[in-house]
Amino acid sequence: MRAARGSPIMATPPTSADTNAAPRTAAVAIVTFAGLRDALGFAEHRLAIDDATTIAQLWERVWRDARKSDQAAALRNSTRFARNGTLVPAETVVADGDEIAFLPPVGGG
Amino acid sequence: MIALSSQPIALGDLIAAVTDDAHGAICTFFGTTRITSPGDPRPVDALDYEAYDAMALAEMEAIAREATDRFGPLSIAIVHRTGRVALGEPSVAIAVGSPHRGAAFDACEFAIDELKIRVAVWKREAYRDGGSAWIANA
Numbered sequence: 395m396r397a398a399r400g401s402p403i404m405a406t407p408p409t410s411a412d413t414n415a416a417p418r419t420a421a422v423a424i425v426t427f428a429g430l431r432d433a434l435g436f437a438e439h440r441l442a443i444d445d446a447t448t449i450a451q452l453w454e455r456v457w458r459d460a461r462k463s464d465q466a467a468a469l470r471n472s473t474r475f476a477r478n479g480t481l482v483p484a485e486t487v488v489a490d491g492d493e494i495a496f497l498p499p500v501g502g503g
Numbered sequence: 504m505i506a507l508s509s510q511p512i513a514l515g516d517l518i519a520a521v522t523d524d525a526h527g528a529i530c531t532f533f534g535t536t537r538i539t540s541p542g543d544p545r546p547v548d549a550l551d552y553e554a555y556d557a558m559a560l561a562e563m564e565a566i567a568r569e570a571t572d573r574f575g576p577l578s579i580a581i582v583h584r585t586g587r588v589a590l591g592e593p594s595v596a597i598a599v600g601s602p603h604r605g606a607a608f609d610a611c612e613f614a615i616d617e618l619k620i621r622v623a624v625w626k627r628e629a630y631r632d633g634g635s636a637w638i639a640n641a
Contacts (some may be wrong), residue, residue, distance in 0.1 A: 417593060417636075425555070427555060427623070427625055428553065428625035428627070429625075429637035432637075437564065446586065453621045469576075476555075479557050493589060493603050495555060495558070495623075497555065497623060498625065498637070498639070499639035499640070500603060500619075500620070500621070500622060500623060500624055500625060500639065500640060501617055501620055501624065501625045501626040501638050501639045501640050502559075502583060502594075502595065502620040502622045502623075502624030502625070502626070502640070503534045503553070503593065503595050503618055503624075503640065
């Protein structure tokens with residue numbers, strides 16, 4: 395058995411020490427798997443977000459840098475998205491500290 | 504017993520987990536790694552499995568609950584491998600204990616069918632010629 399990977403990343407609550415610091419940039423963690431990880435070139439990556447960033451927008455941002463191939467093209471339209479471990483539509487707005495997973499078609503069994 | 508395991512699956516542990524004096528049947532399913540994929544003649548040396556652990560385990564738990572709702576009362580154990588699985592070894596094992604065999608067969612089939620569609624696990628075939636490919640379930 396293994397320790398769980400990809401558990402949700404919690405935003406750190408503000409403390410008094412933060413009061414005079416510059417505002418921390420809101421961000422999410424992107425995690426990818428299998429052939430999609432190969433195409434995108436990363437397993438986990440932190441991306442800055444603003445107030446109304448959707449998963450679809452994050453997907454477009456990472457896809458721009460993907461290695462283009464026939465296999466990658468097939469994955470582009472079959473990828474599903476999860477926010478903090480729950481499948482969600484691409485239009486979902488993300489929040490600071492979220493873990494967003496890009497999931498290619500599964501192959502268990 | 505719902506688990507991911509990076510080590511060979513201890514099949515006896517699954518059977519022990521679903522053994523109960525109230526049960527008259529235990530049905531098991533072992534998915535084992537096969538030397539070729541449909542439509543690809545290249546011989547396979549091993550399969551590499553990876554999981555999105557938290558999501559995979561949650562979905563395996565959900566499948567176990569649904570199997571119990573549909574076919575219970577029953578006990579069910581599901582273990583899926585991660586990491587490298589040698590040819591011929593189990594990559595997934597399911598055991599169902601039930602008062603009668605019909606429900607045990609049905610629940611076992613339901614669990615593997617749903618697992619292959621829903622659980623966040625991926626496999627890559629490593630070929631003897633040195634190549635590899637990610638294989639999605641149809």
